[in-house]
Structures are given as structure tokens and as C-alpha cells.
Amino acid sequence: MAFPVRPIPYDRPMKLDRLYNTADFREAARRRLPAPMFNYIDGGADDEWTLKRNTAAFDDYEITPGQLNDISAVDTGIELFGRKLDWPVFLAPTAMTRLFHHEGERAAARAADATGTLYSVSTLATTSMEDIASATPGPKMFQVYIFRDRGLTAEFVERAKASGYDALCLTVDTPVQGNRERDLKTGMTIPPRFSLKSALSFAAHPHWALTTGFGGFELENVSHGGGGLSGKTMSLLQYIHTQFDSTLTWKDAEWLREHWDGPFVIKGLQSAADVARAAQLGADAVMISNHGGRQLDSAPAPVDGIAAAVEAADGRLDVICDGGIRRGKHAVIALALGAKACSVGRPYLYGLAAAGEAGATRALTRLKEEVTRTLALMGKQNIAGLSSGDVQRL
Numbered sequence: 001m002a003f004p005v006r007p008i009p010y011d012r013p014m015k016l017d018r019l020y021n022t023a024d025f026r027e028a029a030r031r032r033l034p035a036p037m038f039n040y041i042d043g044g045a046d047d048e049w050t051l052k053r054n055t056a057a058f059d060d061y062e063i064t065p066g067q068l069n070d071i072s073a074v075d076t077g078i079e080l081f082g083r084k085l086d087w088p089v090f091l092a093p094t095a096m097t098r099l100f101h102h103e104g105e106r107a108a109a110r111a112a113d114a115t116g117t118l119y120s121v122s123t124l125a126t127t128s129m130e131d132i133a134s135a136t137p138g139p140k141m142f143q144v145y146i147f148r149d150r151g152l153t154a155e156f157v158e159r160a161k162a163s164g165y166d167a168l169c170l171t172v173d174t175p176v177q178g179n180r181e182r183d184l185k186t187g188m189t190i191p192p193r194f195s196l197k198s199a200l201s202f203a204a205h206p207h208w209a210l211t212t213g214f215g216g217f218e219l220e221n222v223s224h225g226g227g228g229l230s231g232k233t234m235s236l237l238q239y240i241h242t243q244f245d246s247t248l249t250w251k252d253a254e255w256l257r258e259h260w261d262g263p264f265v266i267k268g269l270q271s272a273a274d275v276a277r278a279a280q281l282g283a284d285a286v287m288i289s290n291h292g293g294r295q296l297d298s299a300p301a302p303v304d305g306i307a308a309a310v311e312a313a314d315g316r317l318d319v320i321c322d323g324g325i326r327r328g329k330h331a332v333i334a335l336a337l338g339a340k341a342c343s344v345g346r347p348y349l350y351g352l353a354a355a356g357e358a359g360a361t362r363a364l365t366r367l368k369e370e371v372t373r374t375l376a377l378m379g380k381q382n383i384a385g386l387s388s389g390d391v392q393r394l
């Protein structure tokens, strides 16, 4: 006799050992999350040309290996912002992580720590920067969005200093929000709105709904200062347009540089002229980034901007490649082209959504293993051994 009620197929515990790469984790996240949450992670702006190009651009490069080099001990370590990282890929800042798993930012920070890398905390985190700082001893960077209320920005700097953050990062590519049509179509709001449509999607994902959906959300870094949700439900677009300061100029970046005496990073630059400007104002690093294809569509892929950025920096600052990395070989190509480090957003969020801390840790561990294996297959004993001669543009 046929079973009268179809068991819910998408809510069984994940078999993590069957997930091998970022694409597997993406598929697991898709099954685990209600549509508004999955598409919020996965989507990009307008036609998603830049989103796709960020990864596709890596296919324009070949890697030529060298052989017979004793690769019995491959060292993937680097030093970044005065801290030693076990591998050269770190976690980019992502907003509202507790929408995807109830363990949220704490779990992501622990996954970063477990794999020996740095975690970046977003201004729009759903756990306070102090609580994240005390969750793990690993290296951390705080990412700043400048709010209309400048008092909040000054406060971020003081709080990041007091809680021991290693670096401060100013994101400059969000003067307005990009046009993310998937969010409009799925009715994505913060916190999740329980409309009839979303309620059906939540009902099909009871594990998420029970552990995460009914958990309550607040933007913990800004809620006390009028930047919180305070019980309101709105789209991210509405939030950004009411809270973020769209009058920002290089003067504001200078101001932040002056008030933070540790490593200072500017995230979201794409042109060589802007990289030179960042070096002039004393930034320690730039993240070549188009926000993972979520802001200006038709912006170029970060990997294609590395060489020009390194030239414009002229040794004055480090260049970080952010966006599109889905395989270890992608990170290795970026490093060979001159990047000091790389960062990933979606790859760890897919892992987190699939299975919390364990999922994020496994997604990152697999990526790390891919970096190590790629170096070994190239005949490289360490990151310093990479050079632009190892990769050719097709």
C-alpha cells in the first residue's frame, strides 16, 4: 500500500561525507532553505552576468605545472594583517547569517577557526561583534557600512578596537543596493514575512522554520542606534536606502583610516585608479570585488583585475581577490597573478545552510584540500613559489 502522506524529502540530516565540492553544498543549501533565503544567497543583480562571469573568468586561464620538485610537505600558509593563516582563502563578510542557520555567525567564525583562516564580520550581522569575537580566538576583520548616523560608524571603530579585531574593512560598492530581482520575486524580507506564499515554502522546510525561522532576528551591531529592524518587516532595498549614507566620498575613507590604527582594507574597488587612490590614503589592502555580482551588473570579474591592481599598488598595499572562487584552483590562479589572498562568500554560506558549523567546516576543508592539491600538482612547495609565469591567459 502506498504511504498516504509523502514524507518531507528535504529535511533529513545531511550526509556531509557525500558532499565534495562547492556545487554539492550549493545543491544541499537549495534543498535545505526556503526559496527566499536560498535565492538571497545565490542571486545577483539584474541579468546576473557579473555573477556568472566572476567564476567563468577563471576558465580563461590555464595552469602549467612544473615536475620533480619534492612536494612531500606543501605549506599553504600566509601572513595577513599580522596574523598567520593556514591557507590563503578567508571568509568574506556576509549579512544576516542567522537567516540561513540558527547558529549563524558564531558557527561561521568557528568554521573559519577550524580550518585556520580569518572570519570577516558584517556590519549587518545578526550576532553582535562582541559575541562573535568571544566565540573564537581566530583572526577577525570587522566590515563597516557607513550609516547616515555617523555616530554609529565612530562607535563601530571603538567597539572593534575594544573587542580585539585584527583589521577594519570599509565596503564602498553599496552606495545604493543593486537590483536583485530574485529577492523581489520570492518576496524576501528581513525578518522573513509570513505571507501565504512564504508560509508554504517554510512549511516545506520545517527544520529551517522551527530552528531558524521562528528564532527572531535583529541586526545586532546597529539595533540600539536606530539602525535595527525594531519589529518592522522590510526589504533589504528599503533598509539600505533608509540607513546607508549615499553621500560617501574618499574623504570618508580617509576619516576612517585616521581613526583606526590597525590594518585598514577597502572592499569593492575595481579600477586601477581607485587602487592607487587607496594606496595614497594609506590603506593596507584592497579587496578587488564586485560584491559577488550583487551590485553593478556588467562589472568585470575580480580575477581579471588583479594584475592591473598589483601594478597600481606598486608594493604599497596587498591585493585581495574576492568573488567567484568555487574551487581551490581558482584561488591558486588569483595568487599566481599577484593576489596576496582570496576571499569567499557563498561557498561557506552554502555549507552553513546545509548543516551549520559542520557543513561550513566541511565546505571550507574541501576547498582548502583543493588548494593544497593544486599546489602539489603544480610542483609548488608553498604560496611564495607561485608566479605569473605559472598561469597563461587563453
Ligand SMILES: Cc1cc2nc3c(=O)[nH]c(=O)nc-3n(C[C@H](O)[C@H](O)[C@H](O)COP(=O)(O)O)c2cc1C
Residues within 6 Å of the ligand: 040, 041, 042, 054, 092, 093, 094, 095, 122, 123, 124, 143, 171, 267, 289, 290, 291, 292, 293, 322, 323, 324, 325, 343, 344, 345, 346, 347, 349
Ligand atoms: C548573502 C550575502 C550577503 C553579503 N553581505 C555582505 C555584507 O554585509 N557586506 C559586504 O561587504 N559584502 C557582503 N557580501 C559580499 C561578500 O562579502 C563577497 O564580496 C562576495 O560574496 C564574494 O563573492 P562569492 O560569493 O562569489 O565568493 C554578501 C554576499 C552574500 C552572498
